[in-house]
Amino acid sequence: MRWDDVGRQICSVARTTAILGDRWTMLLIREAFLGTRRFDEFRALTGASPQITATRLERLVKAGILRKAPYQERPTRYEYRLTPMGRDLHSALISLMTWGDKWLNDGRGVPNPLRHSTCGEITRPKLVCDCCDEAVGVENLISEPSARMQRQRHKMLAESAATEI
Amino acid sequence: MRWDDVGRQICSVARTTAILGDRWTMLLIREAFLGTRRFDEFRALTGASPQITATRLERLVKAGILRKAPYQERPTRYEYRLTPMGRDLHSALISLMTWGDKWLNDGRGVPNPLRHSTCGEITRPKLVCDCCDEAVGVENLISEPSARMQRQRHKMLAESAATEI
Numbered sequence: 001m002r003w004d005d006v007g008r009q010i011c012s013v014a015r016t017t018a019i020l021g022d023r024w025t026m027l028l029i030r031e032a033f034l035g036t037r038r039f040d041e042f043r044a045l046t047g048a049s050p051q052i053t054a055t056r057l058e059r060l061v062k063a064g065i066l067r068k069a070p071y072q073e074r075p076t077r078y079e080y081r082l083t084p085m086g087r088d089l090h091s092a093l094i095s096l097m098t099w100g101d102k103w104l105n106d107g108r109g110v111p112n113p114l115r116h117s118t119c120g121e122i123t124r125p126k127l128v129c130d131c132c133d134e135a136v137g138v139e140n141l142i143s144e145p146s147a148r149m150q151r152q153r154h155k156m157l158a159e160s161a162a163t164e165i
Numbered sequence: 166m167r168w169d170d171v172g173r174q175i176c177s178v179a180r181t182t183a184i185l186g187d188r189w190t191m192l193l194i195r196e197a198f199l200g201t202r203r204f205d206e207f208r209a210l211t212g213a214s215p216q217i218t219a220t221r222l223e224r225l226v227k228a229g230i231l232r233k234a235p236y237q238e239r240p241t242r243y244e245y246r247l248t249p250m251g252r253d254l255h256s257a258l259i260s261l262m263t264w265g266d267k268w269l270n271d272g273r274g275v276p277n278p279l280r281h282s283t284c285g286e287i288t289r290p291k292l293v294c295d296c297c298d299e300a301v302g303v304e305n306l307i308s309e310p311s312a313r314m315q316r317q318r319h320k321m322l323a324e325s326a327a328t329e330i
Contacts (some may be wrong), residue, residue, distance in 0.1 A: 001212025003188055010276045011214075013258065013266030019269075020261070021188040023168055031176045045215030045318060045326030047166025059234030083270050090303040091279075091292045092264050093178065095257040096185070098235065102266075104184075105228075105249050110313045111175045113313040115307045119297035122307070126295050127256045132284035133298070138255040141288070142280045143199065149276040153210060 019063050024048045024056050032066060035081035048064050061132075063130060065089070068160070101118050175314050184228050184255075189213045189221050191261070194254060197231065202244035231255070263289050 006017030020026055027046040034040055036147070043053040057080055060066040068078040096112070099125075101110045116123040129136050149165035172183030185191055192211040201207055207323070208218040222245055225231040230251035233243040261278070266275050266289075280290040294301050 006188075006192070006212065010251045010271075011195070011290055012262045012269060012276055013267040014184060015200075016261045016265035017188070017191040021186065021191055023171075023186040023188075023224070025180070026182040026186055027171070028181060030176070033303065034249045038293060040325070041322070044322050046230070047171065047321065087303055088268065090306075091230040091259065092260040094292060094301070094306070095260040096181045097177045099254055099257050100181035101250055103253065104177060106215055107177075108313065112299075112308050115309055116294040116296065116301055117307055118299050118301075121293060121294070121296040122309075123294040123296055125292040125301045127259060127290040127300075128293050129284060129286070129288040130291050131281065131286040131288055133293075134283050136259075136279075136281055136283075136290045137286060138198065138252055140282045141248040141255075141259070141290075142282055143277050144280055144287075145277045146274055148273065156212065157206070157209050160205070 010152050012108075019059075019065070020092075022056060022059075024052055025060065028053070028056055028060065029065070029086070030093060031104075032086065033080050033081065033090065033093060037081060039080075041079070052130075061087070062144070094125055175311075175317050184224075184230070185257075187221060187224075189217055190225065191258075193218070193225065194223055194230070194251070195258060197245065197247050197251065198255065198258060202246060203236075204245075207245070225251070259290055260292075 003018070006014050009015065020029070024046060024112070027048070028042055031045050036045055039053065040149055042057065043047075043050055046053065048056070057066065061068055061080070064083055066080045067083050069081055070076050071079045097112070113122045114125070115121070127136050128134060168183070172177050174180065190210060192213070193207055194261070196207055196311050197211050201210055204218065204222070207213075207222060208215055211218065213221070222231065226233055226245070229248055231245045232248050235241050235245055236244045239254070279290070280286070293299060296319045
């Protein structure tokens with residue numbers, strides 16, 4: 001399977017990864033949440049080359065995660081802002097960050113602690129059920145893949161087995 | 166900056182992305198959570214080539230996210246299982262999946278609904294504060310980057326500006 005086909009898989013993780021699984025893209029999204037808006041700052045603060053910065057920002061615009069807004073005329077210059085779709089990536093970014101804080105730290109403290117303004121405490125957010133508000137985790141969430149999703153998985157297994165014969 | 170240097174940035178998102186930002190890696194982790202353990206199934210169900218599957222699985226072993234366990238002798242064959250570090254990626258995977266369910270769906274239903282066995286309902290997990298149990302989001306979480314992290318960001322901006330002159 002070519003990578004371009006992954007975005008057409010039924011699975012939401014596959015579709016999401018087809019957009020965000022690019023190496024520099026998540027860093028650009030992190031920057032957008034930190035308030036970065038201009039090309040040169042995106043480039044400097046991710047460490048990506050100008051060309052990579054340009055193609056990845058345009059891809060995020062095309063995907064609907066960022067939008068371009070003019071901030072200067074003659075010549076017109078644009079800055080990049082999160083759309084509602086982009087802002088909704090906040091939970092995923094926080095989940096990835098807290099995992100990194102725990103497992104990839106260098107023992108010198110959390111790089112970017114988050115304070116919850118509602119209660120005033122430093123928080124390490126956790127996932128709960130939106131029905132009962134109890135904690136959810138790998139031990140109490142059960143996947144119930146749709147018939148379509150199951151068919152696609154069976155097909156991929158069958159095609160792979162056929163290739164091997 | 167070369168990509169290999171991103172994993173040495175102080176930011177936890179950068180360190181995490183340096184491991185998971187590879188295009189096929191998140192799909193392999195999805196498979197591990199769905200119960201896939203053997204090489205041929207990882208390959209078939211992600212659609213990755215044998216070579217990509219092999220290098221990415223080994224990288225996940227090296228990173229401590231998967232471990233190899235023998236399931237057959239003469240010749241010894243190994244399967245891949247999530248470590249505690251790997252199992253702890255569950256929240257991030259769920260957050261990415263629910264974002265994809267919402268924003269990248271094709272209008273034909275959620276591909277892989279999750280049932281919360283504790284309450285019995287289909288759930289769309291949400292993030293809450295681990296101190297006060299109230300919802301957290303982009304509107305009430307305040308970043309408080311450490312002095313180290315701030316220094317690194319200032320340095321990246323300054324070096325970039327110097328290059329432009």
